[in-house]
Amino acid sequence: MARITTVSVLGAGVLGSQIAFQAAYHGFEVTSYDISDKAVQAADSRLKAIMQAVRAQLPGATDEAVTAARGRITHTTELAEAAKADLVIEAVPENLELKQNVYTELGGLAPESTIFATNSSTLLPSDIAASTGRPDRFLALHFANQVWIRNTAEVMGTEQTDPAVYDAVVEFAGAIGMVPIQLHKEQPGYVLNSLLVPLLGAAAELLMRGVATPEDIDNTWRIATGAPNGPFEIYDVVGLRTPYEINKAGDEGNRLFAQYLKENYLDKGKLGMESGEGFYKYDERGKRI
Amino acid sequence: MARITTVSVLGAGVLGSQIAFQAAYHGFEVTSYDISDKAVQAADSRLKAIMQAVRAQLPGATDEAVTAARGRITHTTELAEAAKADLVIEAVPENLELKQNVYTELGGLAPESTIFATNSSTLLPSDIAASTGRPDRFLALHFANQVWIRNTAEVMGTEQTDPAVYDAVVEFAGAIGMVPIQLHKEQPGYVLNSLLVPLLGAAAELLMRGVATPEDIDNTWRIATGAPNGPFEIYDVVGLRTPYEINKAGDEGNRLFAQYLKENYLDKGKLGMESGEGFYKYDERGKRI
Numbered sequence: 155m156a157r158i159t160t161v162s163v164l165g166a167g168v169l170g171s172q173i174a175f176q177a178a179y180h181g182f183e184v185t186s187y188d189i190s191d192k193a194v195q196a197a198d199s200r201l202k203a204i205m206q207a208v209r210a211q212l213p214g215a216t217d218e219a220v221t222a223a224r225g226r227i228t229h230t231t232e233l234a235e236a237a238k239a240d241l242v243i244e245a246v247p248e249n250l251e252l253k254q255n256v257y258t259e260l261g262g263l264a265p266e267s268t269i270f271a272t273n274s275s276t277l278l279p280s281d282i283a284a285s286t287g288r289p290d291r292f293l294a295l296h297f298a299n300q301v302w303i304r305n306t307a308e309v310m311g312t313e314q315t316d317p318a319v320y321d322a323v324v325e326f327a328g329a330i331g332m333v334p335i336q337l338h339k340e341q342p343g344y345v346l347n348s349l350l351v352p353l354l355g356a357a358a359e360l361l362m363r364g365v366a367t368p369e370d371i372d373n374t375w376r377i378a379t380g381a382p383n384g385p386f387e388i389y390d391v392v393g394l395r396t397p398y399e400i401n402k403a404g405d406e407g408n409r410l411f412a413q414y415l416k417e418n419y420l421d422k423g424k425l426g427m428e429s430g431e432g433f434y435k436y437d438e439r440g441k442r443i
Numbered sequence: 444m445a446r447i448t449t450v451s452v453l454g455a456g457v458l459g460s461q462i463a464f465q466a467a468y469h470g471f472e473v474t475s476y477d478i479s480d481k482a483v484q485a486a487d488s489r490l491k492a493i494m495q496a497v498r499a500q501l502p503g504a505t506d507e508a509v510t511a512a513r514g515r516i517t518h519t520t521e522l523a524e525a526a527k528a529d530l531v532i533e534a535v536p537e538n539l540e541l542k543q544n545v546y547t548e549l550g551g552l553a554p555e556s557t558i559f560a561t562n563s564s565t566l567l568p569s570d571i572a573a574s575t576g577r578p579d580r581f582l583a584l585h586f587a588n589q590v591w592i593r594n595t596a597e598v599m600g601t602e603q604t605d606p607a608v609y610d611a612v613v614e615f616a617g618a619i620g621m622v623p624i625q626l627h628k629e630q631p632g633y634v635l636n637s638l639l640v641p642l643l644g645a646a647a648e649l650l651m652r653g654v655a656t657p658e659d660i661d662n663t664w665r666i667a668t669g670a671p672n673g674p675f676e677i678y679d680v681v682g683l684r685t686p687y688e689i690n691k692a693g694d695e696g697n698r699l700f701a702q703y704l705k706e707n708y709l710d711k712g713k714l715g716m717e718s719g720e721g722f723y724k725y726d727e728r729g730k731r732i
Contacts (some may be wrong), residue, residue: 184539241480244656276474282707298667304666304667305666306662306663306666306667308663319638333662333666335655335659335662335663336655336656336659337655338653338654338655339652339654341649341651341652341654341655345502345649345654345655345659345660345663346663346667348645348648348649348654348662349642349645349649349660349663349664349674350667350668351645351647352641352642352644353638353641353642353645354638355641356640356641356642357638359637360634360637360638360683363628363630364627364628365626365627365630365634366626366627366630366634366635367625369625369719370634371634371638373595373622373624374597374624374634374635374638375635375638377585377593377594377595377622378593378595378635378639379639379670379671379672379677380670380671380672381668381669381670381671382669383668383669383672384670385638388668
């Protein structure tokens with residue numbers, strides 16, 4: 155299999171822009187696609203913020219390097235243009251029908267050899283594979299927020315994914331500075347959420363049972379494991395809307411916790427770190443106060 | 444309630460010796476009890492190792508301070524002597540009948556005002572309370588290995604524990620340099636294991652389903668959460684016998700993992716970090732190789 159040298163990213167939202175920048179930072183020419191000029195303008199501002207964050211947070215990042223990276227990203231609103239790449243990474247909103255439509259259109263425009271990868275965090279690649287028209291050249295490549303420092307790339311194929319395609323994408327992930335996490339079976343939530351959800355759920359259960367406070371639960375976790383954040387700090391970082399949605403769809407205990415989040419936090423505008431308050435309070439720079 | 448000023452620790456094993464040293468390091472006169480002269484000799488060696496570890500690992504610890512702390516610990520093989528304290532912390536082996544017998548004897552020897560606290564990690568205080576003869580002055584005070592740096596003290600009473608006794612023990616925990624974790628209900632596993640067991644279980648499930656390797660699972664956890672150790676590194680630190688025992692008593696998935704641990708690790712002498720090999724290999728100083 156030929157090496158991946160040209161990359162497009164579909165969707166220039168939070169993750170899409172970060173993925174585009176990460177590939178460009180590691181020397182790839184990247185086409186960043188979104189549906190409108192307005193979306194492209196928003197992506198431009200987003201990239202400016204990413205450049206600042208990378209300079210501030212990534213050891214060794216220079217002004218020169220981040221500026222050069224930005225220069226390797228070309229925006230387009232033409233899907234046909236974005237389709238012409240060795241690898242197209244799809245990071246459009248988490249809506250199955252939307253994604254299926256994008257893949258159907260993309261499949262008709264892209265060269266036969268192009269590999270498609272979805273960054274979906276909640277759908278399985280097998281939900282989408284058929285709509286690509288090339289299930290053997292399709293898999294999931296999942297990035298986490300703050301790609302430049304939280305640099306895991308979870309690679310998960312379906313039973314139809316060609317192993318050579320899988321290997322090429324693993325190699326590409328390494329080439330753009332990611333630590334490739336190889337999943338050998340489809341797993342809802344990939345590795346990270348398969349671990350994180352049970353931990354966060356156990357913490358919620360301790361809180362809802364009245365066993366201990368978020369502060370004491372977080373203290374225990376930090377001191378005992380050396381981790382920088384306890385579970386309720388992680389809730390705040392993730393944002394409380396996500397656990398609300400997840401727990402709302404769960405069992406009775408989960409639904410009680412969803413209700414608790416809604417009444418005590420969401421309904422009061424306490425959405426977690428992003429809004430300045432969740433289980434804890436934060437200053438404008440996201441530091442706990 | 445009078446402040447706790449004198450302390451005894453029953454059992455001079457791994458945790459008992461660490462608890463005795465921690466209290467002595469923070470200025471308390473401590474009586475360390477064990478059943479035989481041989482046990483006392485072993486405790487003396489154990490304290491020497493603790494002194495070295497504290498000097499090496501605790502920021503600001505001086506030779507002078509650790510030597511002075513050692514000087515505040517008196518060994519005894521007479522339970523009657525150990526019973527004369529404001530607080531008796533029991534850290535004898537995890538055997539319900541043994542503990543009950545110790546408390547029955549202790550209850551007959553100690554002043555009425557003496558508070559009893561169990562360091563049990565697997566039993567609930569309500570399993571033991573009746574045998575103390577003073578359920579209102581009895582609770583759990585749970586320490587973690589490497590007390591001087593993993594300085595959580597989980598405080599958990601029963602419904603019969605006098606709130607003033609609970610508060611006095613919380614205050615004592617703070618006075619010996621611990622972060623008191625207040626549990627307001629009895630919770631098997633306290634806070635820490637209530638969080639850790641689900642995380643470790645989820646990691647085991649990913650491994651047993653063939654989703655990913657321990658290395659990739661650990662990489663994901665470390666990178667995504669900033670924690671120093673992934674779940675399989677934690678398994679190795681804890682030692683593989685403990686998860687084997689826990690999983691053996693669990694559901695079908697747990698029992699399969701117990702069997703996996705037995706066949707691939709325990710039967711081959713791979714017990715985790717302590718034996719130099721578990722999921723990973725370690726040098727003599729416990730560093731991964």
